[in-house]
Amino acid sequence: MKLAIYPGSFDPVTNGHLDIIERASCLFDHVVVAVSVNSGKNPLFTLEERKEMLSQVLSQHTNVSVDSFQGLTVEYTAQKNAQIIIRGLRAISDFENEFQMALTNKKLQPSVETVFMMSQAQWSFLSSSTVKEVSQMGGSLADFVPKIVEERLREKFLSLKEV
Numbered sequence: 589m590k591l592a593i594y595p596g597s598f599d600p601v602t603n604g605h606l607d608i609i610e611r612a613s614c615l616f617d618h619v620v621v622a623v624s625v626n627s628g629k630n631p632l633f634t635l636e637e638r639k640e641m642l643s644q645v646l647s648q649h650t651n652v653s654v655d656s657f658q659g660l661t662v663e664y665t666a667q668k669n670a671q672i673i674i675r676g677l678r679a680i681s682d683f684e685n686e687f688q689m690a691l692t693n694k695k696l697q698p699s700v701e702t703v704f705m706m707s708q709a710q711w712s713f714l715s716s717s718t719v720k721e722v723s724q725m726g727g728s729l730a731d732f733v734p735k736i737v738e739e740r741l742r743e744k745f746l747s748l749k750e751v
């Protein structure tokens with residue numbers, strides 16, 4: 589059984605993430621999308637909100653589940669008895685950091701392999717931070733995120749304005 593972990597902040601999930609998840613779900617028996625608690629990134633959405641959005645948009649995928657974890661990705665991966673960490677690569681800018689992380693993880697947990705999947709050209713510019721910026725400025729996200737994520741973003745920025 590090939591179990592793969594796809595870790596990230598998913599703040600929020602975008603069409604770029606979904607494309608990686610869908611393609612990975614065809615390659616591995618099961619994919620766990622694992623939302624990281626301590627990304628050090630001061631997230632817009634709470635952990636529960638991020639997990640809920642992921643669960644909703646992935647509900648049709650029978651071999652994909654959503655979880656969260658705290659601490660080292662390799663420790664979580666080993667705990668789950670998984671052998672694979674999936675990471676998405678967009679432009680060259682992702683490479684340096686991902687390369688460092690993959691080599692560090694290999695040293696920490698030699699039994700775990702990091703598998704990189706190239707973003708599709710149409711999503712190669714897309715990031716959660718861009719999506720948040722566009723939403724905050726009132727732009728349309730129809731091409732970037734699923735409808736329910738667009739709605740959640742609109743609600744979130746409205747509620748923050750009211751505070």
Ligand code: ADP
Nearest residue numbers: 595596597598604605675676677707711714715
């Ligand atoms: P992290 O904070 O761990 O980078 P993200 O949620 O930003 O978490 O990203 C999770 C993973 O998804 C990373 O491997 C990232 O490179 C990848 N990713 C993010 N956006 C895209 C995209 N548009 N296309 C392909 N991969 C992506």
